[in-house]
Each structure stands twice: as C-alpha cells, then as structure tokens.
Amino acid sequence: MELQQMRYVVAVAETNSFTRAAERCLVVQSALSHQVARLEKELGARLFERTSRRVRLTPAGEAFLPAARQCLDAAERAAAEVAAAVGEVRGRLAIGLIPTVTAVDVPAALRDFHERYPQVRISLRIGASDELIEQTAAGTADVAFLGLPTTKQPRGVAAHELARGNLLAVVAPEHPLAGEPSVSLRRLSREVFVDLPAGTAGRAQSDQAFAAAGLTRDVAYEVTSADYVTRLVAPGLGVALLPSAYAPHLSGVRTIEVTDAPARVEYVIWSATAPTPAATAFLTLLTTTTPTLAAALG
Known part of the structure; x- marks a missing residue:
C-alpha cells in the first residue's frame, strides 16, 4: 500500500470522478485507475462502485477513506517536522x-x-x-x-x-428606534429579530441575555452570516444584535447602544x-x- 494510491482514492472520493481525480493529481486516468485497482486487489475489497454515470464509495471505501486521510496527514506532518528541524517551515x-x-x-x-x-x-x-x-x-x-x-x-x-465587547442593536435607518441613543432588551423584545441559527455560539449570547432578563423574543429570520443579517435588517424586516467592534463594517443600517447588552469574547x-x-x-x-x-x- 502506497501513499500515492491513498491520494488517488481520496481524490476520486472527493470529486466522484476518476477523470477529475486524474486531472487534480496531474496523471493520466489510466494510471490512476490502475493504481486504485491494485490497491483494491491488495485489500481484497472494492472501494468504489463504478457505473457509466457516477462513481461512489462502497461500504469498504467509506471505511477506508478516514484512515487514508489520516495517513496522508501524518506523512505531510512528518515532512513538515523534518523541514522544521533544519530551519524551514513547510x-x-x-x-x-x-x-x-x-x-x-x-x-x-x-x-x-x-x-x-x-x-x-x-x-x-x-x-x-x-x-x-x-x-x-x-x-x-x-x-x-x-x-x-x-x-x-x-x-x-x-x-x-x-478581546471582549458588548453587542449593539442594529436597525433599519427608518426604524422608530434609529434616532435613540440607547435601548433596553425589554424594548427590543417587542421587535422581530434576525439572528444566527439556534444552538450556535453566536446566537447563544443573545438568547441567554433575554432569558436572564425574563424576556422572550421572536426570531423570524435565521441566517448563517453577519453580512446577510444586515441585508435583512436594512429593508426593515427585523432588528439584530451584533458585536460593537464589528459596527464599522456595517453599512445601510443604524446601530444603538444596548443598556443591558450581552457580551462576547x-x-x-x-x-x-x-x-x-x-x-x-x-x-x-x-x-x-x-x-x-x-x-x-x-
């Protein structure tokens, strides 16, 4: 069993194609297919199901893939450690x-x-x-x-x-709160919110703050990026809480200090x-x- 054979298996698994795997590995497809077949013969099990339309891992291939990746990572780490020993970082x-x-x-x-x-x-x-x-x-x-x-x-x-910092309220420019110097969580709890998905660390800091204050809120929009939070807040679909240090990156919205704001690290x-x-x-x-x-x- 050779490291190159493992690289080929990983490439096929990640591209679902012998052709694309060969292109990634800079070899002709026949050479890559031959090495995978040799490895399958040595292991006594087929790693891929091949049809005219697709390539996918067999149960044996699913079992082999994580270990193959670990071996490749270990080999790469070994080479990096040797390079570091002679003063090079690779x-x-x-x-x-x-x-x-x-x-x-x-x-x-x-x-x-x-x-x-x-x-x-x-x-x-x-x-x-x-x-x-x-x-x-x-x-x-x-x-x-x-x-x-x-x-x-x-x-x-x-x-x-x-660093540590508090969260700020983020609202649309036309929102009734936009001109206020500060706002409380109790006032914000009456608004519809845009936030990160429930269960994530970014959402937890806000959820915990409202719960500690004995408040509930309506999170109608769950998104996975802060950029999309502002894209929903700007037209007035909801309000949000975002880190104060991130405020300079925001555009098209207004930020307001929260008197009892949650914090994050x-x-x-x-x-x-x-x-x-x-x-x-x-x-x-x-x-x-x-x-x-x-x-x-x-």
Missing part, C-alpha cells in the same frame, strides 16, 4: 474564522505569513464557533478565530482571549497537544500585534 496551515472577528486583521496576518513562509499552503474556512472548536480539536483546522458568550470557554484546545485557538510547525510559526507571527499571546505559547 506543509499546510488551515485557518478557521467567524466573519465578525475584529481583534486580529486575519487577511493581513495571512499575507504577512505567506510572504515569510511561501512554501506553506494556506487554506481558510468560514464557519460557526462551535464547529471551529471541533475542527481544531480534531486537527482539521490548525488555528481558528472565534467568538463565544462570556459564559462559555473553548474546550479541548489551547486558547487565548483576544473573541479567542484564537490551536491544538492543545501538538501544533504543526506552520501553526506555531503563524501564532508566533501574531505575537507582534498581540503581545499577550506570547505568554500563552510558552
């Missing part, structure tokens, strides 16, 4: 991010990192805070930036607090056990703009 850097993080200019940090370590392959995924914690703990993300209610902390990962997180050389280099780079992070890195 491999991959998978970054996770929620869009409302403002304590770190992530695009600028990635630009600086790429200029300093051009041999590292950088990837970025946008997701919910809870998902990013799970991905970082599992090793599919190396470093993530997220926000949580003050009642919750990241578990299973190393974490450093970047922004974190950077990484592997609690063995961050990759690329992750360590990236976190070290962040210490130039976040000096307190140096102590957390030890």
Whole structure:
C-alpha cells in the first residue's frame, strides 16, 4: 500500500470522478485507475462502485477513506517536522474564522505569513464557533478565530482571549428606534429579530441575555452570516444584535447602544497537544500585534 494510491482514492472520493481525480493529481486516468485497482486487489475489497454515470464509495471505501486521510496527514506532518528541524517551515496551515472577528486583521496576518513562509499552503474556512472548536480539536483546522458568550470557554484546545465587547442593536435607518441613543432588551423584545441559527455560539449570547432578563423574543429570520443579517435588517424586516467592534463594517443600517447588552469574547485557538510547525510559526507571527499571546505559547 502506497501513499500515492491513498491520494488517488481520496481524490476520486472527493470529486466522484476518476477523470477529475486524474486531472487534480496531474496523471493520466489510466494510471490512476490502475493504481486504485491494485490497491483494491491488495485489500481484497472494492472501494468504489463504478457505473457509466457516477462513481461512489462502497461500504469498504467509506471505511477506508478516514484512515487514508489520516495517513496522508501524518506523512505531510512528518515532512513538515523534518523541514522544521533544519530551519524551514513547510506543509499546510488551515485557518478557521467567524466573519465578525475584529481583534486580529486575519487577511493581513495571512499575507504577512505567506510572504515569510511561501512554501506553506494556506487554506481558510468560514464557519460557526462551535464547529471551529471541533475542527481544531480534531486537527482539521490548525488555528481558528472565534467568538463565544462570556459564559462559555473553548474546550479541548489551547486558547487565548483576544478581546471582549458588548453587542449593539442594529436597525433599519427608518426604524422608530434609529434616532435613540440607547435601548433596553425589554424594548427590543417587542421587535422581530434576525439572528444566527439556534444552538450556535453566536446566537447563544443573545438568547441567554433575554432569558436572564425574563424576556422572550421572536426570531423570524435565521441566517448563517453577519453580512446577510444586515441585508435583512436594512429593508426593515427585523432588528439584530451584533458585536460593537464589528459596527464599522456595517453599512445601510443604524446601530444603538444596548443598556443591558450581552457580551462576547473573541479567542484564537490551536491544538492543545501538538501544533504543526506552520501553526506555531503563524501564532508566533501574531505575537507582534498581540503581545499577550506570547505568554500563552510558552
């Protein structure tokens, strides 16, 4: 069993096509198909069901795929560790991010990192805070930036607090509250809300604040991005609560201070056990703009 054969299997599984997998792996299709067939013969089981219209994993293929990915990740990590031992940073850097993080200019940090370590392959995924914690703990993300209610902390990962801040009310320019200097949760509870999906960390901070005040509210619109929150608020479909530090990024809406506002904490997180050389280099780079992070890195 060879690593290249595993790469081919993963490519076929991800593209659902031998042709597209061969294009991704920069080989002719016949060579890729031959290597997959050799591997299937060695394993004594077919990994793919092939028809004229589609390719899909068999139960054996479903069982093989996670282990194959782990082997490829381990091989990549081994090469990166050897490079680090001789003073080079290589491999991959998978970054996770929620869009409302403002304590770190992530695009600028990635630009600086790429200029300093051009041999590292950088990837970025946008997701919910809870998902990013799970991905970082599992090793599919190396470093993530997220926000949580003050009642919750990241578990299973190393974490450093970047900033704290309150939420602001966000309303349409024509809304009756738009000219007010401040508003209470009780007054807001009479409004229709736009918010993140129930159960997410971004939603929890608002839900907890209303519950603690003995209030209920009507969340009629659930969206997955802060950008779409404002697209629904601007025409007057509802109101929202968003982090105060994110306010400069908003347009077409008005923001109002909330007298009993819920708060959230922004974190950077990484592997609690063995961050990759690329992750360590990236976190070290962040210490130039976040000096307190140096102590957390030890």
